[in-house]
Amino acid sequence: EIVMTQSPATLSVSPGERATLSCRASQSVSSNLAWYQQKPGQAPRLLIYGASTRATGIPARFSGSGSGTEFTLTISSLQSEDFAVYYCQQYNNWLTWTFGQGTKVEIK
Amino acid sequence: QLQLQESGPGLVKPSETLSLTCTVSGGSISSSSYYWGWIRQPPGKGLEWIGSIYYSGSTYYNPSLKSRVTISVDTSKNQFSLKLSSVTAADTAVYYCARVFLEWLPTWFDPWGQGTLVTVSS
Numbered sequence: 047e048i049v050m051t052q053s054p055a056t057l058s059v060s061p062g063e064r065a066t067l068s069c070r071a072s073q074s075v076s077s078n079l080a081w082y083q084q085k086p087g088q089a090p091r092l093l094i095y096g097a098s099t100r101a102t103g104i105p106a107r108f109s110g111s112g113s114g115t116e117f118t119l120t121i122s123s124l125q126s127e128d129f130a131v132y133y134c135q136q137y138n139n140w141l142t143w144t145f146g147q148g149t150k151v152e153i154k
Numbered sequence: 155q156l157q158l159q160e161s162g163p164g165l166v167k168p169s170e171t172l173s174l175t176c177t178v179s180g181g182s183i184s185s186s187s188y189y190w191g192w193i194r195q196p197p198g199k200g201l202e203w204i205g206s207i208y209y210s211g212s213t214y215y216n217p218s219l220k221s222r223v224t225i226s227v228d229t230s231k232n233q234f235s236l237k238l239s240s241v242t243a244a245d246t247a248v249y250y251c252a253r254v255f256l257e258w259l260p261t262w263f264d265p266w267g268q269g270t271l272v273t274v275s276s
Contacts, residue, residue, distance in 0.1 A: 047217070080262035082201075089250055090201065092264035101264060133201055137261045141214050145201040 048072050048139045052132075052146035058154040065121040067149045069134035074114045078138035081110055081119045084148075085130045093132075094119065121151070129153055156181040158251050158267035166245075166274050172238040176251030176267060183232045184209040189254035191263055192225060192236045194247040202247075206260050207234055214260065241274045248272075 049072040059065045069079070077097040082090035092101040094110035097117060107122040121128055134146040162174035176190070183190060191206035205215040207225045215223050224237040238245060248271050252263035 078261070082263075089266035089269050090263070091266070092262060095255075095262045095264075135201075135262065137259070142217060143203040143206075143260070145203070147200045 047142055048075060048136050048144055050134055050136055050144050050146035052134060052149045054149060055147070056150045056152060058152050059124050060154045061126060062123050063154075065124055065128075065151055067119040067121075067132055067151070069112075069117040069119070069146050071115045071117075071136055075136040075138035077113045078136060079110075079112070079117050080135045080137065081108075082133045082135065083128075083130045084133065090133060124151070156253060156265060158253065158265065160249060160251050160267045160270040162270060162272070164271060164273060166241055166272060167276050168242055168274055169240055172236070172241050172245060172249075172272055172274075174236045174249055174251075174270065174272070176234050176236075178232045178234075178253075183227065183234065184229050186256075188256055189214075189260040190227070190234045191252050191254045191260070193250045193252060193263065193266075194245075195250070195269070196244075196247045204236065204238075204249075206254050208256075243274050246272065246274045 051070045053068045079097045081094040084090040098110045109120045111118050131148045131150045133148050157179045159177045166172045189206040192204040205225045207213045222239045227234040248269040250266050250269045252266040254260045
């Protein structure tokens with residue numbers, strides 16, 4: 047099983063600042079990585095797939111990068127609605143799809 | 155706009171079988187472009203993929219749950235279902251259904267249902 051490790055567990059950021067979230071895979075997943083946002087009491091929402099392609103309707107302040115084992119989600123200027131938990135998910139490993147443990151972005 | 159809605163008992167006794175159904179509206183479950191999946195989230199914890207199914211009935215299951223999981227599809231009702239047997243308190247979670255995009259294999263999940271909390275307790 048491919049293990050996805052996200053860091054940091056919690057990120058404290060002021061509104062308007064830049065947030066950088068990391069996701070590391072225990073072995074290469076090529077560019078087969080997605081990012082999700084989850085707000086309290088809500089289902090996850092797809093942000094990014096293919097490591098860097100924004101899903102429909104996702105604002106341009108969200109960007110993804112990386113390949114292989116190292117990935118980054120960047121929120122260029124945090125808005126109030128962006129404070130949430132973010133998960134990465136790999137879909138490269140045949141027959142098993144795994145998520146990271148999440149990074150909580152909180153108001154500083 | 156595609157929507158998914160989970161339904162089923164919110165309370166299941168230990169050792170019994172958890173059964174949930176996901177109803178798809180605004181689109182056909184028989185599309186060749188998608189799989190359909192189940193994911194769960196224990197209270198305060200992260201996400202765990204349970205399994206995915208194609209409209210033809212082809213399935214993929216999480217190896218850690220495979221011995222207890224059955225996912226089926228009913229194209230006439232535009233629904234797919236989850237059965238998890240021999241449940242314990244560790245199976246208490248919010249259960250989500252989701253559409254899975256198909257490239258050369260199933261990929262990412264979008265959209266998701268709102269989720270349903272299933273508690274395992276006597």
